[in-house]
Amino acid sequence: MAIGVKVMKRPEKDVSYVRATLKGMAITFKKMLEPKVTMQYPEEKSAPEAERGAWTIAPRWRGTHRMLTDEQGRSKCVACGLCPQICPANCIKLVPGEDENGHRYPLIYEIDEFRCVFCGYCQEVCPEEAIHVGVHYENAEYSRDRFVYDLERLSSQTHPVSTLWDPTDPKGE
Amino acid sequence: MTPEMKGFLLVTIVKLLVVFTVTMVGVALLTLMERKVSAWMQYRLGPNRVGFWGLGQPAADGIKNIIKEETFPGMANRVLFTLAPALSFIPAMTLASVIHWAAPLPVQFDFALPLLGRFHYDALMPMAVADLPVGFLFVLAVSSMGVYGIALAGWSSNSKYALLGGLRASAQMISYEVAMGLSVVPVLLLTGNVAFGEIIKAQQAGLFGWFILPLFLAFHNFLVAGFAETNRLPFDMPEAESELIAGYHTEYSSMKFSMFFIAEYANMVTVSAMVTTLFLGGWDIPFTHWDETPGVLQTIATGGMMFLKVFFWLFFFMWIRWTLPRFRYDQLMALGWKVLMPIALAYVMLIATAIYLIETVAGVTSPGIRLLVLTLINVGLGYIVFIVLDRGLLISGSRKRGAASGGLDRRAA
Numbered sequence: 267m268a269i270g271v272k273v274m275k276r277p278e279k280d281v282s283y284v285r286a287t288l289k290g291m292a293i294t295f296k297k298m299l300e301p302k303v304t305m306q307y308p309e310e311k312s313a314p315e316a317e318r319g320a321w322t323i324a325p326r327w328r329g330t331h332r333m334l335t336d337e338q339g340r341s342k343c344v345a346c347g348l349c350p351q352i353c354p355a356n357c358i359k360l361v362p363g364e365d366e367n368g369h370r371y372p373l374i375y376e377i378d379e380f381r382c383v384f385c386g387y388c389q390e391v392c393p394e395e396a397i398h399v400g401v402h403y404e405n406a407e408y409s410r411d412r413f414v415y416d417l418e419r420l421s422s423q424t425h426p427v428s429t430l431w432d433p434t435d436p437k438g439e
Numbered sequence: 440m441t442p443e444m445k446g447f448l449l450v451t452i453v454k455l456l457v458v459f460t461v462t463m464v465g466v467a468l469l470t471l472m473e474r475k476v477s478a479w480m481q482y483r484l485g486p487n488r489v490g491f492w493g494l495g496q497p498a499a500d501g502i503k504n505i506i507k508e509e510t511f512p513g514m515a516n517r518v519l520f521t522l523a524p525a526l527s528f529i530p531a532m533t534l535a536s537v538i539h540w541a542a543p544l545p546v547q548f549d550f551a552l553p554l555l556g557r558f559h560y561d562a563l564m565p566m567a568v569a570d571l572p573v574g575f576l577f578v579l580a581v582s583s584m585g586v587y588g589i590a591l592a593g594w595s596s597n598s599k600y601a602l603l604g605g606l607r608a609s610a611q612m613i614s615y616e617v618a619m620g621l622s623v624v625p626v627l628l629l630t631g632n633v634a635f636g637e638i639i640k641a642q643q644a645g646l647f648g649w650f651i652l653p654l655f656l657a658f659h660n661f662l663v664a665g666f667a668e669t670n671r672l673p674f675d676m677p678e679a680e681s682e683l684i685a686g687y688h689t690e691y692s693s694m695k696f697s698m699f700f701i702a703e704y705a706n707m708v709t710v711s712a713m714v715t716t717l718f719l720g721g722w723d724i725p726f727t728h729w730d731e732t733p734g735v736l737q738t739i740a741t742g743g744m745m746f747l748k749v750f751f752w753l754f755f756f757m758w759i760r761w762t763l764p765r766f767r768y769d770q771l772m773a774l775g776w777k778v779l780m781p782i783a784l785a786y787v788m789l790i791a792t793a794i795y796l797i798e799t800v801a802g803v804t805s806p807g808i809r810l811l812v813l814t815l816i817n818v819g820l821g822y823i824v825f826i827v828l829d830r831g832l833l834i835s836g837s838r839k840r841g842a843a844s845g846g847l848d849r850r851a852a
Contacts, residue, residue, distance in 0.1 A: 271769065284825045290762040298479040306484070 325429045328384045329402040331377050332427055333420035341421050342396035345372045349388035349397055357381035375417040386430050398427035446560030454568045462535045466704040467497035476757040507693040512596055519595035524698035527588025530581045531705035536568035537577055538712040539635050541722050541742035545733045563733055565636055574635040579620050582668060586612045589677060589687045596690040604686025608670060608677035614775040615667035621783035622660035625790040626650055626717050639721035643731055651718040653813035656820055658718045660783050665710040671756055673763035676771055711752035719748050
């Protein structure tokens, strides 16, 4: 040939193209009748682990954030500033405030979920276990600015929070 | 015009409308079937969002294609670029008109309309738009016209991928046209006619009357060549999306692209109908002679039978698509010229000799015995071709001389 086609050394003994084709056709036909694996998303969703639905998200999944609150409904955050410090994407905006009793609380706490890389460092570093990444994946919005979650929004989320990877229990047992 | 001419014209127009509509709707549903079968073979469900069970999907696709923006490549030849889809679409649709879709229907009418005058028709109406006496030759001639559309599409796009796709398509389709034409010669030898009606009539002796067994090699060659003619996998060189993006229709958008698509599926329908007509007895219902007496019921039943057979071959196209990977281009050419054509030629010689020996030398005139003897010959030939020769010799495009002699040694061993 004019073009240097690399000639492969093919196994030639006991090789039959016709029989191989027929065998392949038998396989594809058999596969066609087997049960399907498609999860029909809007109707079927991931179920909590207890229900064992078609699919469960891992408990370590790191999704959009959630701020936990105390019994009085105030956020647990003490505005220590560790999470904006550690955040590699620099997506947390925190302006601390202090009331007359000397309790610190966030005046402004905003997370830009577009900039967030969902590393989960904020949850790991938080001394008060206030900010968490959530086990949650349905985040669609109609406008860009809706992706900057403010404190009220973060506190009102109800989805479960991620159990991050624990070095003392690497397999999650 | 005489009333007879007007009657004939009326019948033809009605048949034309029916066949065109059914083919177009069928092609639309075929795209759905293709996607469903593809999905099932990959453990998926396929389209099921539009309408019940996804049945609205073809309509959604059609609407989308019509209202989409049409793009023209800046340096494309506008005239040829616009003409090419039509050139591949028209032959594809034309071919559907010569196929016999059912047993002939006795039709009788005689009425008069104001202005138009009297219409008269009283005959056995063949269920084909045009019952051409040159049937098969017409198919060969028109199906090679489809090459123009594809080659022009590739050429006029002024894009290297499209050009390569068009070149591949023209080379491939012309090569396989040879193999296809030659593989049908044995059928013509047995029937002594090229009209589809006569070919079907020659196969009505029951299951053994079908030419698939007495002419199995011809059937096999025709099927392979048919895959190549329709540019379906494993021979979809012109498209070859991993190599050429989309081949000849890379630059096409909206309804123009859709027309290539429709043409491909219409060609699939035609080839399926041809395989059915030539080798599976057309609309013939096996094990019964009831369908040979003309009647309305028989026409409906045979139409259903034809549909089932064609449907099976359409499914077969999709089945093969998900079974075999794409050939390399030189393997494709080698298969066409070095394997299919010599086999087809040798087969023509052999069948002709066999028919001569059976009829003239042995003096057997019963068609049943003739077909039985040919079937036995085919069993032997099938063994040679599919078992003895099928050791890396059949598909081996760029085999070097040394390797080829090695193949011969192996065969001797």
